[in-house]
Structures are given as C-alpha cells and as structure tokens.
Amino acid sequence: MKRLLIWLPLAIFLGFFALFASGLLKPDDRVITSKLVGKTLPAFSLPAAASDRPGLASTELATGKPRLLNIFASWCLPCAAEAPQLMALAQQGVNIDAIAIRDARADVDRFLARYGNPYARIGLDARSNVQIALGSSGVPESFVIDGKGRIVYQHVGDIRADDVPMILQRLKDAQ
Amino acid sequence: MRMLAALIAMLLSAPVLAQSALPPAPYANRQISDPAQERKAKALMETIRCLTCQSQSIADSDASLAGDMRSQIRERIMAGEEPEHIRAWLIERYGDWVSYEPTADPILWPLWGAPVLLIGLGLLVLRGRIRRKRS
Amino acid sequence: MIAEAGLIALWLAFALALLQLTLAGFGLAGGKPELLGSVRPVAVAQGVLVGIAFALLITLFLRSDMSVALVVTNSHSMKPWLYKFAGTWGNHEGSMLLWVTVMGVAGAAVALFERALRRDTHMATLGGQAAISLGFYAFLLFSSNPFARVDPPAPDGQGLNPLLQDPGLAFHPPTLYLGYVGLSVAFSFAIGALLTRRVDAAFARAMRPWVLAAWVLLTLGITAGSYWAYYELGWGGWWFWDPVENASLMPWLAATALLHSVTVLATRDALRAWTVMLAVIAFSMSMVGTFLVRSGILTSVHAFAVDPERGTFILVLLGFYIGGALALFGWRVGAVREGAPFELVSRETMLVVNNLLLSVILGLVLIGTLYPLMTEAFGHKVSVGAPYFDRIAGPVALILMLVMAAGPLTRWRRDKLGLVARRLLVPGAIALLVAVVLATVAWGRIGVLPLLGLTVALSVGAASVAPLWKRNLRRTPLFTWGMVIAHLGCAVSLAGMACDSAFTVEKLAAVRVGDTVQAGDWKLRLLQISPIAGDNWTALQADMEAVRGGGRAVTLHPQSRFFASPATATTEAALLTRWNGQLYVVLGQEAEDGRWQLRIWWKPFVTLIWLGGVMIALGGALALVGRERRGWLLKWRGRALA
Incomplete structure (x- = not known):
C-alpha cells in the first residue's frame, strides 16, 4: 500500500502531463457552435432592416428549397470582407436571406450600396434576440437551412473564397 | 486645447472595435425595480458565460452581445420566467459551455465527486500515519 | 552594442550554470570531492552575469532602442518611463529573463549565505539550482532571445497593452515571479536533501527562509493582482476564478502548506517525506501556472504572450524537472526514516489537518481549472467557474479557518482536548453570538456562505490573537507576532469577502x-x-x-x-x-x-480583503526576520570577534 502511495504522485503527474500535451497538440478551438444544428429553426418574425428589402420571418425560410441565412452587421469588418463571396453565391442561384444585428436602417443601406446586396430578405434584430435564439455567438455567421426549415449547417466566421464550394455542396446536400 | 478637442472628436467618431450601431438594449444596464427579481436576474447573469469575451460572465462584460443577453434575461424574469428555465433555454442553444454553473450532465459527475475523492485520499494518508504512531 | 553585450553575458551565465552542475555532479558522485570547493564561486559569478544581462535589457527599454525587436513590439517612445521600465518584464522574453535572473541571484545567495547545512547537501542544492536554470537559459537562448535585433530599426514601438499601463500591474507580475522562483530554491533544497538522503531538521531550517520569502511575495502578488482586477476591470469584482488567477493561487496554496509542514520538520523533526513532497508540488504548481499562462490552452482574460511553441518548451521543462523529481522521490523516499511520532491531540496533528485541507483545496482548484480541458478531449465543451469553486472550495476553506484558530492554541507533542476547548471558549462564544445576531437580523437577505463567513471570520479573529493572551508582549518572539498577524489577516480578509458578498x-x-x-x-x-x-x-x-x-x-x-x-x-x-x-x-x-x-x-468593508492580504504578508515577513535575526546576530558577532 505504502509503495503504491509513493508512486501515486508521479502517476498523477504523468496524467496531467498527457493532458497538457494533448491540449497543446490540438488546434486552438474557441468557436462555440450552435446546438440547434439538426433542429428546426426557432420561430421569429423580424421587421425590415433595409429600405428596399422586406423583413424576415422563420416561416419564409421553409419554402421547400434550401436557403442560406447570413447573420451580419454593417458595423462588422469581417462582414464586409465576406460580401464578395456572398455575391458570388447569389450569382450561382443560391437564395440568401439575412439578419442584421444591432443595426440601423441607414447604416445597412449604406453597407449594401457599398458592398453589394445578395439578400432576398433582411430582418432587423435590434437586440440580438433572434441571434441568441439561434445559438449564434457573433457576426458574421451563416446557417444552411433545408426546405423544411431545419438548420443543417452552421458556418462560424466569414466565408472565405475557398469555403464557397463547400457551402454550395452543403446547400446541394440539403435538398 | 483645440487640438485636444479635435483629437477626442476623432477618437469618438471611430469607436474602438465597434460592436453595435445602436445604443444598448433597455435592460442591459438598468435594474429591475423589484429588488427580489433583480437579485434573481443578477444571480443568473453571474453564471452565464459571455460569448464575446469568453472568460467573463455576462454580468461583468462590456460586450454588446452580453448587454443584449442581460436585457433579455431581465425582461424574461420580469415576465415571471424562472432563472433555471432561462438557463436551460440557453444551454439548449449554446451547450453546457454557456453556464459557469456546472450542469447535471454525466460528464460533470467526476467534478462533484472530486472533493469526496480528495478528502478520502487525504484520510488514507493520515490513517497510515496515526496507526504507525500507536505501534 | 548593449544588446550584444547582454547576449554575451547571457551565454556566459549559461556556460557557468553548466559548469556549476558539472562540478557539483562530479564532486558528489564522481569521486572528486576537491571540485566542490569551486561550486560556490561559480554560482556567485553566474548570478552576477545574469544580473548584468537583465540590467542591460532594462537599459535598452529605458533608452527606447528601436533596433531591438523586443523593445519595438513591447514599448513606445511616448510611454512614461515607469512603464518603459516595467515593459522589460511585461512580455514573454523579458519575463523569462527576469525568471533566470532571480534564480541566478538566489543561487548566488544560497552559495554565499547558507552555512548551517551539511556541505554535501548544500552542494547538491546548488547543483539542482543550476540544473533548473540551465533549462530556462536554453529556452531563452534557443527560442526566445530577448536581445534579437531588427534591421532596419523601427521608427517607433508598438506600445504595450494599455490595460497593463498601471502602477499596480507594473509590479504585480515580478512579485509573483519572485515568489515562483523562491519556490524553485525550496525545490532545489528538496532535491539536494533527497540526493544526499539528509531530510532532517537542519535541511528544514535552511529551506524555511526561502519558503517564507516566496510565500510573502506570492501573497503580495496575489493581493495586488486582485486589487488591480477590482479597480481596472470596472465591474467591482475582485476574484473571477479565471484560469490565470487560479494559476497564481495554486502555488500559494502549496506554499502555505509547505510553510506549515517545514515548521513541523524544523521544530519536531516530523513529516519528512511529506515536506519534501510539498516542496516538489509547490514548484511544480509554479511551473504549471507559467505553462497555463503562456501556452494559451485555457481561455483567460489575462492570457498574454500566448504561443504554443513556448508552451511546448515549458511543458518539456515541466516534464523533465517535475517528472524527474517525482521519480527521485519514489526512488529515494524509502530511505528517508520516519520522523518523530506525535499524539492525536497535538499541534502536529492540527498542522497535518491544515496540510490535508490545503491540499484538498489545491486539488479542487487544479481539477476545476483543468476540467474543461479534460472534457474537451471528449469533444464536450463545459465551463467551470465561480459557482463551482465558491460552493466546493468555500466550505473546505471555512473548516480550514477553524483549524487555524485552534492550532496555535494547541501544544506541541501532546495536549488535552478539554484544555484546548477551554482556550477556545471566548472565540466560540463570539461565534455563537455573531451567528445568532446575524441570523435574526439578516436571515433570507444574505446567503448562507457569507453568513457563515462572517461568523467564522469574527471568531477566528478573536482566536488568532489569543496566543498573545497573558503574555509579556515585549518578550514575545517576533515569529509568534508574525503568526498572530498572519492568522488575523486571514480573518480580516475573510470578513471583507463576506461583507462584500452580503451587503454590497x-x-x-x-x-x-x-x-x-x-x-x-x-x-x-x-x-x-x-x-x-x-x-x-x-x-x-x-x-x-x-x-x-x-x-x-x-x-x-x-x-x-x-x-x-x-x-x-x-x-x-x-x-x-x-x-x-x-x-x-x-x-x-x-x-x-x-x-x-x-x-x-x-x-x-471591501477594503478588508486586501488589508488582510497585506497583514498576511507582513506576518510572514516578521516571521522571516524573527527566525533569521538570531542567525544573523550570531554570525555578525562571530565575525566581529574574528
């Protein structure tokens, strides 16, 4: 018994050492993903965020065809960086809707005039209520919604040029 | 002095790391008038982890999303919702991560068992000590 | 030129550390005892050289030399001089250089001033100290050279995180560092004693001042850090159970336990193996703390200088030193004889219980801090925060406080339960009174834990000063005063915490x-x-x-x-x-x-939290001076005669 106790500290230490080493080997992952992926969208209905697009309700995302739901804001820099990729997706026939977070109509109009407008509908989420209900933790984020209004994929952060084929594939798989 | 004013105007017009185009939500920085409800809301907020600056609770965070979460929590408490129900609702969306209060998830059972284990181990060492003393 | 001179000094110090280790090794194990005579001068020279290297780095920062990469990334010519100065260690490379500097200087001090220890244990200790320094020298020279130049020189620096531009914070990290490094000296003593199989009272007396000094500095560092977080973060909180805060708390908990067990070993020659174990744990907690802060494997408000490569280097050092020390412990501790026995009702038992509870708290903080990392290995993200630590470690800490009240009122070797109980009568009565008053006045308005906290704080406060009761205060030794003040400080701090959470x-x-x-x-x-x-x-x-x-x-x-x-x-x-x-x-x-x-x-009464912290540190300092003064006086007299 005593012999065992003497070596116990070393054993515990080796356990911690392995833990630290595995922590170092794994890529740094600070991303908190939504646990609603695979589930139906929560119900919401948002007023229009831009002058020339209607608002957005959850029912309008369950139209039988997969859609991309983009969470963005005019004050967010990565969102501007992501804009060309969204434009490219829209040109390839992807239906994109958006939710603008803590935004003002004039700012959204200016943002869309400057970076292009790939969206069919844009809802204004002034107090992040829908963002929180979606389990989204920041901007920009994009959700792939299938025809029945189910979330099938969440993309955290801006969509880069090399992410576009993957997004297209996800949309195709959702059919 | 005028240069200083200009500098300040410049700084204020370009907010550092903007997180919002709007003023904070109504109950982000405003207490519920009923102290009992405010206590409940505050206790819950202190155990909800901020998604933007991940090592603070939303009660201690300047992030806009944290402010919106505070406002939502206060509004829901005022509407009569129970704090644990709100916590469960948030966990459903963000996972166990969002709660600083460890949940009842089986993966956390060893955490609650740790004190018992450690005290037991300590007593084991101590018992050996005392027995030797008697002999 | 200054940067190159600094680098040369650092290389020379590295070479001397290597020499120091070799001389001690061959002297002790290689059958060449004549080599041992040169270990001490080499240790002193190594301390001087690394000190020069650090002084040169400070000079570079004060002069805002923008041809040095470290100055460019961490300083700015517009910064007030105090922060240029503090910027020297407000970054990874500089803080590592500070670390080896303090180790080198401490090693020189051990070489110069330690007289009571057996010669072989002393030399083994210096060899151990050199071995630890070598790892950090290698780290600096091969992966984090603080003196690296940039060509062409930058027009100006990139500043320092403004949150760090604060007088409190300028001196908070180095204070913690000095504490960590003090524990490395205790670790070297433990290694030396294990190697020469001399774990005895003389070893404990040689180690004690280093443990006390390290503990005083850790206490001050944690207190200052807590106050800094309190006024700088702007939300009125003073402790967040953040991984980096926990990383500074863990060595303190281990050092507190070690401080008490080393006293048992020095006074009663008991708890030999346990004290050696604690010395190893205390230093390993310092290294784990450094690793957690630097590697960035846990999310924290305070994470600075995060870099996986550095993390790897520290982890290798950690595995090498701590794994090695624990293996040495398992191999050698069987040869360490059991110390003096003691009775169930005695101060020794109280101190053992103190050590047990401190270790339990340490274990809980360690497990709680690392738990998210463990579950992530299974793909499950969780958070462990204040609610867990408050609820689990809080009650254990309260029990520990009660033991702290009873310990000093219990005699060494053997005592009678009835007598101890009688000495605790007044504090017990106070506790009862406070509990009744608080329960009637504030029941339901304040939580159970703050209520218990206030009750315990007031009764423990009363019990802490009881050892001075009916004593001639002028004749009371300084270290007794130190103990009383430190224990009272714990009660004061607890009262502040309880008041803050109950009445804010x-x-x-x-x-x-x-x-x-x-x-x-x-x-x-x-x-x-x-x-x-x-x-x-x-x-x-x-x-x-x-x-x-x-x-x-x-x-x-x-x-x-x-x-x-x-x-x-x-x-x-x-x-x-x-x-x-x-x-x-x-x-x-x-x-x-x-x-x-x-x-x-x-x-x-929130300020009592930090007032208590300062009292604890002051108590430690008084104990240190009180214990050492006798030795100093004797030495001084001896020299005056000669």
Whole structure:
C-alpha cells in the first residue's frame, strides 16, 4: 500500500502531463457552435432592416428549397470582407436571406450600396434576440437551412473564397 | 486645447472595435425595480458565460452581445420566467459551455465527486500515519 | 552594442550554470570531492552575469532602442518611463529573463549565505539550482532571445497593452515571479536533501527562509493582482476564478502548506517525506501556472504572450524537472526514516489537518481549472467557474479557518482536548453570538456562505490573537507576532469577502448632467463631462459629487480612456474609500438621448480583503526576520570577534 502511495504522485503527474500535451497538440478551438444544428429553426418574425428589402420571418425560410441565412452587421469588418463571396453565391442561384444585428436602417443601406446586396430578405434584430435564439455567438455567421426549415449547417466566421464550394455542396446536400 | 478637442472628436467618431450601431438594449444596464427579481436576474447573469469575451460572465462584460443577453434575461424574469428555465433555454442553444454553473450532465459527475475523492485520499494518508504512531 | 553585450553575458551565465552542475555532479558522485570547493564561486559569478544581462535589457527599454525587436513590439517612445521600465518584464522574453535572473541571484545567495547545512547537501542544492536554470537559459537562448535585433530599426514601438499601463500591474507580475522562483530554491533544497538522503531538521531550517520569502511575495502578488482586477476591470469584482488567477493561487496554496509542514520538520523533526513532497508540488504548481499562462490552452482574460511553441518548451521543462523529481522521490523516499511520532491531540496533528485541507483545496482548484480541458478531449465543451469553486472550495476553506484558530492554541507533542476547548471558549462564544445576531437580523437577505463567513471570520479573529493572551508582549518572539498577524489577516480578509458578498449595494443608472442618483446611503450628482488628456491617452472625465447623510460633498472623477497605440478603450473607476467601505463609480457610454450610463456600488468593508492580504504578508515577513535575526546576530558577532 505504502509503495503504491509513493508512486501515486508521479502517476498523477504523468496524467496531467498527457493532458497538457494533448491540449497543446490540438488546434486552438474557441468557436462555440450552435446546438440547434439538426433542429428546426426557432420561430421569429423580424421587421425590415433595409429600405428596399422586406423583413424576415422563420416561416419564409421553409419554402421547400434550401436557403442560406447570413447573420451580419454593417458595423462588422469581417462582414464586409465576406460580401464578395456572398455575391458570388447569389450569382450561382443560391437564395440568401439575412439578419442584421444591432443595426440601423441607414447604416445597412449604406453597407449594401457599398458592398453589394445578395439578400432576398433582411430582418432587423435590434437586440440580438433572434441571434441568441439561434445559438449564434457573433457576426458574421451563416446557417444552411433545408426546405423544411431545419438548420443543417452552421458556418462560424466569414466565408472565405475557398469555403464557397463547400457551402454550395452543403446547400446541394440539403435538398 | 483645440487640438485636444479635435483629437477626442476623432477618437469618438471611430469607436474602438465597434460592436453595435445602436445604443444598448433597455435592460442591459438598468435594474429591475423589484429588488427580489433583480437579485434573481443578477444571480443568473453571474453564471452565464459571455460569448464575446469568453472568460467573463455576462454580468461583468462590456460586450454588446452580453448587454443584449442581460436585457433579455431581465425582461424574461420580469415576465415571471424562472432563472433555471432561462438557463436551460440557453444551454439548449449554446451547450453546457454557456453556464459557469456546472450542469447535471454525466460528464460533470467526476467534478462533484472530486472533493469526496480528495478528502478520502487525504484520510488514507493520515490513517497510515496515526496507526504507525500507536505501534 | 548593449544588446550584444547582454547576449554575451547571457551565454556566459549559461556556460557557468553548466559548469556549476558539472562540478557539483562530479564532486558528489564522481569521486572528486576537491571540485566542490569551486561550486560556490561559480554560482556567485553566474548570478552576477545574469544580473548584468537583465540590467542591460532594462537599459535598452529605458533608452527606447528601436533596433531591438523586443523593445519595438513591447514599448513606445511616448510611454512614461515607469512603464518603459516595467515593459522589460511585461512580455514573454523579458519575463523569462527576469525568471533566470532571480534564480541566478538566489543561487548566488544560497552559495554565499547558507552555512548551517551539511556541505554535501548544500552542494547538491546548488547543483539542482543550476540544473533548473540551465533549462530556462536554453529556452531563452534557443527560442526566445530577448536581445534579437531588427534591421532596419523601427521608427517607433508598438506600445504595450494599455490595460497593463498601471502602477499596480507594473509590479504585480515580478512579485509573483519572485515568489515562483523562491519556490524553485525550496525545490532545489528538496532535491539536494533527497540526493544526499539528509531530510532532517537542519535541511528544514535552511529551506524555511526561502519558503517564507516566496510565500510573502506570492501573497503580495496575489493581493495586488486582485486589487488591480477590482479597480481596472470596472465591474467591482475582485476574484473571477479565471484560469490565470487560479494559476497564481495554486502555488500559494502549496506554499502555505509547505510553510506549515517545514515548521513541523524544523521544530519536531516530523513529516519528512511529506515536506519534501510539498516542496516538489509547490514548484511544480509554479511551473504549471507559467505553462497555463503562456501556452494559451485555457481561455483567460489575462492570457498574454500566448504561443504554443513556448508552451511546448515549458511543458518539456515541466516534464523533465517535475517528472524527474517525482521519480527521485519514489526512488529515494524509502530511505528517508520516519520522523518523530506525535499524539492525536497535538499541534502536529492540527498542522497535518491544515496540510490535508490545503491540499484538498489545491486539488479542487487544479481539477476545476483543468476540467474543461479534460472534457474537451471528449469533444464536450463545459465551463467551470465561480459557482463551482465558491460552493466546493468555500466550505473546505471555512473548516480550514477553524483549524487555524485552534492550532496555535494547541501544544506541541501532546495536549488535552478539554484544555484546548477551554482556550477556545471566548472565540466560540463570539461565534455563537455573531451567528445568532446575524441570523435574526439578516436571515433570507444574505446567503448562507457569507453568513457563515462572517461568523467564522469574527471568531477566528478573536482566536488568532489569543496566543498573545497573558503574555509579556515585549518578550514575545517576533515569529509568534508574525503568526498572530498572519492568522488575523486571514480573518480580516475573510470578513471583507463576506461583507462584500452580503451587503454590497449596486445601482445602475442613466443620468443627465445635473441629475442626482441615490445608491445606498450615498447621493451622487453628475456635474459635468469634459475631455482631458494624459501622457499617451485621452479621456472623457465625469465630475461628480457624492454626499452621505449630512456630510461634506466629495468630488469623484471616473473616466473612460482611449489609448492611441494600440487603439484601446478602458474604464477608470473612481474609488472613494471610507473606513467602513468603498464607493465605486464607473462612467459608461452616452445614450442617444444625452444621458450617461453610470455603474455605482457601495461596498461595505471591501477594503478588508486586501488589508488582510497585506497583514498576511507582513506576518510572514516578521516571521522571516524573527527566525533569521538570531542567525544573523550570531554570525555578525562571530565575525566581529574574528
């Protein structure tokens, strides 16, 4: 018994050492993903965020065809960086809707005039209520919604040029 | 002095790391008038982890999303919702991560068992000590 | 030239450390005892050289030499000189150089001043110290050269995180560092004693001043860090159970346990193996703490200098030294004889229980801090925070406080339970009284834990001064005073914590200029908001007036500051300290309707938390001086005679 106790500290230490080493080997992952992926969208209905697009309700995302739901804001820099990729997706026939977070109509109009407008509908989420209900933790984020209004994929952060084929594939798989 | 004013105007017009185009939500920085409800809301907020600056609770965070979460929590408490129900609702969306209060998830059972284990181990060492003393 | 000279000094110190280890190794194990005579001068020379290297790095920072990469990334010519100075160690390379500097200087001190220890244990200790230093030298020279140049020189630096531009924080990390390194000396002593199989009272007496000094510095460092977080983060919290905070708490817990067990070993020659074990644990906690802060494997507010490569290097050192020490422990400790036996009712038992409880708290903090990392290995993200630590470690800490009250009132070797109980009569009566009064006045309004905390704090406070009862105070030895003050400090600190969580009044308000707002007994008025400028920042400052009862009005100036390089905004809370608490005011954003957000707290007796911390450190310092003075006096007299 005593012999065992003497070596116990070393054993515990080796356990911690392995833990630290595995922590170092794994890529740094600070991303908190939504646990609603695979589930139906929560119900919401948002007023229009831009002058020339209607608002957005959850029912309008369950139209039988997969859609991309983009969470963005005019004050967010990565969102501007992501804009060309969204434009490219829209040109390839992807239906994109958006939710603008803590935004003002004039700012959204200016943002869309400057970076292009790939969206069919844009809802204004002034107090992040829908963002929180979606389990989204920041901007920009994009959700792939299938025809029945189910979330099938969440993309955290801006969509880069090399992410576009993957997004297209996800949309195709959702059919 | 005028240069200083200009500098300040410049700084204020370009907010550092903007997180919002709007003023904070109504109950982000405003207490519920009923102290009992405010206590409940505050206790819950202190155990909800901020998604933007991940090592603070939303009660201690300047992030806009944290402010919106505070406002939502206060509004829901005022509407009569129970704090644990709100916590469960948030966990459903963000996972166990969002709660600083460890949940009842089986993966956390060893955490609650740790004190018992450690005290037991300590007593084991101590018992050996005392027995030797008697002999 | 200065940078090159610094690098050369560092290489020379590295070479001398290698020499020191070789001489000690061959001298002790290689059958060449004549080599041992040169170990001490080499240790002194190594300390001097590494000191020179560090002094040169400070010079580079003070001169804002923008041809040195480290200065470019961490300093700025516009920065006040104090922060240029503190910037030397406010980064990874500089802090590692500070680490080896303190180790080198401490090694020189051990070589020069340690006389009582057996020669072979002394030399083994110096060899161990050199071995640890070598790892850090290698780290600096091969992966984190602080003297690296940039070509061409940069026009100016990239500043330092403005949150770190604060007098409290400038000296908080080095204080912790000195504590960590002090524990490395204790570790070297333990290795030396294990190698020569001399774990005895003389070893304990040689190690004790280093443990005490390290513990005093850790206490000060944690206290200062907590106060810094309190006023700088702007939300009135003083401890967040953040991984980096826990990383500084864990070595302190281990050092506290070690401090008590080393006293048992020095006075009663008991707890031999346990004391050696604790010395190893204490230093390993310092290294684990450093690893957690540097590697960035846990999310933290304080994470700075995060870099997986550095993390790997520290982890290798950690595995090498701590794994090696624990293997040595398992191999050699069987040869360490059991110490003197003791009775169940005795101060020794009290101290053993103290050690047990401290170790349990240490284990809980360690497991709680690392638990998210463990579950992530299974793909499950969880958070362990204040609710867990408060609820689990809190009660254990309260029991520990009760043992702390009883310990000094129990005699060494053997005592009678009845007698101990009689000595605890007055504190016990106080506890009962406080509990009854609090329960009737505030039941339901304050939590159970703060209520228990206040009760325990007041009774333990009374029990702490009891050892002075009926004693001739002038004849009482200094180290007894030290113990009494440190224990009283724990009670004072606990009282502050309990008062803060039980009685704090919070008021959030949006006010126009000219409006008043009520927070607890205080009436505050916002007089005006105006821009002001500092050395390297500009700010919006509120002028406010605070009145309590019919008292005189006091002005307060909370600010929100903007730093240009790098662009950052911070809040500077205004604190108004009164004997019975602190008023804490933060200026927030301006709303669209021209009203300003204010966060106001009245925190009764919150300052006791840090006052207690300072008392604990002062108690440790008195004990250190008290224990060492005798030795110094003897030595001085001996020299005067010769």
